[in-house]
Amino acid sequence: MKKIGYVFAMIVALFAVTNNVVAQCDVTSYTSKCVEKLKPQSYRFVKSYKVDFQKGKVNDVEYSYVFSRGSTYLITLSNGDAKTQGLRFTLLDTDKKAVVSSYIDETKTFNSAVQLKCQRTGVYYLRYSHDKTSNYCGASVIGMKRQ
Amino acid sequence: MIFSIKKILVSFSLVFLLFSCKEEVKDKPKVEGNKVVVKIDFKALEAVPNPIEIASLMKDIGIAYDQNYINHVDNISKYDTDFKKALNLGIYSTDLGYANIYDQSQESINCITAIRELSQGLKIDSYFDFDNVKKAIDQRDNPQELLKVTLTNLQKINEGLDEEDRGDVTLFIITGGWIEALHLSCTAAKAKGKTELLDKIADQKIALKQLIDILDKNKDKNTHLAQLRTDLDEIVAAYAPVNVESIEKDKPVATKQVGDEVVVDQKNIETKVNFTPEDLNKIIAAVDKMRAKIIG
Numbered sequence: 001m002k003k004i005g006y007v008f009a010m011i012v013a014l015f016a017v018t019n020n021v022v023a024q025c026d027v028t029s030y031t032s033k034c035v036e037k038l039k040p041q042s043y044r045f046v047k048s049y050k051v052d053f054q055k056g057k058v059n060d061v062e063y064s065y066v067f068s069r070g071s072t073y074l075i076t077l078s079n080g081d082a083k084t085q086g087l088r089f090t091l092l093d094t095d096k097k098a099v100v101s102s103y104i105d106e107t108k109t110f111n112s113a114v115q116l117k118c119q120r121t122g123v124y125y126l127r128y129s130h131d132k133t134s135n136y137c138g139a140s141v142i143g144m145k146r147q
Numbered sequence: 148m149i150f151s152i153k154k155i156l157v158s159f160s161l162v163f164l165l166f167s168c169k170e171e172v173k174d175k176p177k178v179e180g181n182k183v184v185v186k187i188d189f190k191a192l193e194a195v196p197n198p199i200e201i202a203s204l205m206k207d208i209g210i211a212y213d214q215n216y217i218n219h220v221d222n223i224s225k226y227d228t229d230f231k232k233a234l235n236l237g238i239y240s241t242d243l244g245y246a247n248i249y250d251q252s253q254e255s256i257n258c259i260t261a262i263r264e265l266s267q268g269l270k271i272d273s274y275f276d277f278d279n280v281k282k283a284i285d286q287r288d289n290p291q292e293l294l295k296v297t298l299t300n301l302q303k304i305n306e307g308l309d310e311e312d313r314g315d316v317t318l319f320i321i322t323g324g325w326i327e328a329l330h331l332s333c334t335a336a337k338a339k340g341k342t343e344l345l346d347k348i349a350d351q352k353i354a355l356k357q358l359i360d361i362l363d364k365n366k367d368k369n370t371h372l373a374q375l376r377t378d379l380d381e382i383v384a385a386y387a388p389v390n391v392e393s394i395e396k397d398k399p400v401a402t403k404q405v406g407d408e409v410v411v412d413q414k415n416i417e418t419k420v421n422f423t424p425e426d427l428n429k430i431i432a433a434v435d436k437m438r439a440k441i442i443g
Contacts, residue, residue, distance in 0.1 A: 064194035100411040119413035120393040121350040146207040
């Protein structure tokens with residue numbers, strides 16, 4: 001009986017530890033994919049973000065960044081799906097008004113990048129959300145070049 | 148049997164402890180021994196534009212690299228407090244980006260050496276993967292890699308400091324980096340003019356506001372934060388007459404889909420800039436004074 005108790009406790013502990021490891025969102029490969037997308041259009045890497053929806057417990061992840069007029073920014077996305085299905089990115093302006101989304105409502109398509117030809121310097125909000133997917137881990141990268 | 152139940156309960160307690168560890172870290176008291184915990188709104192701080200943007204613009208508009216613009220590595224021995232180390236880590240980080248953008252390998256290595264030494268002094272070198280940085284330096288045909296690795300490492304430092312509740316150090320690093328970027332752009336603008344650079348300097352008023360807002364919320368947490376806030380007063384005053392106004396016209400924002408990209412052009416926005424040569428001179432003087440204090 002003692003042994004059964006020990007084995008049971010060990011299984012529970014092992015499961016808990018394994019579960020904790022699985023829950024971690026390692027974005028290294030996603031970030032690399034995002035950086036790769038900058039190269040063909042000669043964007044320079046500026047910043048990377050971890051997009052961790054914590055196994056679906058969190059609906060949105062939001063960051064902010066000052067974009068500058070006269071620069072073109074490419075915000076690339078990656079979430080483990082080849083076509084970034086289920087990862088929606090929305091760019092909001094200083095007043096939190098949506099400027100653009102990576103998801104096109106009319107065609108119901110997810111896109112893997114958003115390009116902003118910025119004409120107004122200010123704080124913008126980068127909002128990431130998941131939509132009908134089990135890919136709760138991803139990354140996003142900002143690249144920039146002169147207009 | 149009672150003994151077995153006890154063991155199971157102990158095992159459960161251990162598992163519970165394992166999970167609760169992270170939450171305990173978050174709920175740290177405000178003062179731990181002699182260390183004052185400084186929790187700063189990290190997300191607001193992250194919004195401050197990356198200094199690499201200014202270096203990038205300088206190269207794109209044809210301004211030549213000038214090694215006299217950056218802080219000399221020999222100055223490191225002067226930085227004997229955490230406050231100075233953090234500010235100058237920011238300075239060298241911007242210099243690294245500047246040297247890297249211009250493919251200056253030796254200068255980049257010098258800056259990395261300085262960053263490493265200052266990181267060790269601040270006990271944050273574990274967040275910086277120097278082996279990866281060295282590998283990236285060897286990939287001379289891929290300068291983007293060094294940029295990615297160093298900027299990602301600097302982000303890790305900031306995230307690590309946030310976890311350690313050393314937000315003040317993050318704020319010093321970011322402010323130092325921003326001051327250096329402003330110094331690079333002002334020095335180049337003084338020598339070469341260039342409208343785009345002047346626009347970029349005028350636009351820094353927004354980044355300055357971000358920094359001031361964060362410092363105002365935190366200046367009472369320690370004397371260095373208060374000092375940094377006071378030191379920025381002259382730059383704030385120099386920027387006071389500068390005005391950048393954006394006007395949104397009625398026509399909608401142009402959005403189109405190209406491949407798997409959504410492209411948006413804010414053609415509907417016009418910007419009016421009020422920024423005189425006198426304003427620029429005042430900003431240059433204020434930035435030079437503050438930078439001299441930091442690096443001296």
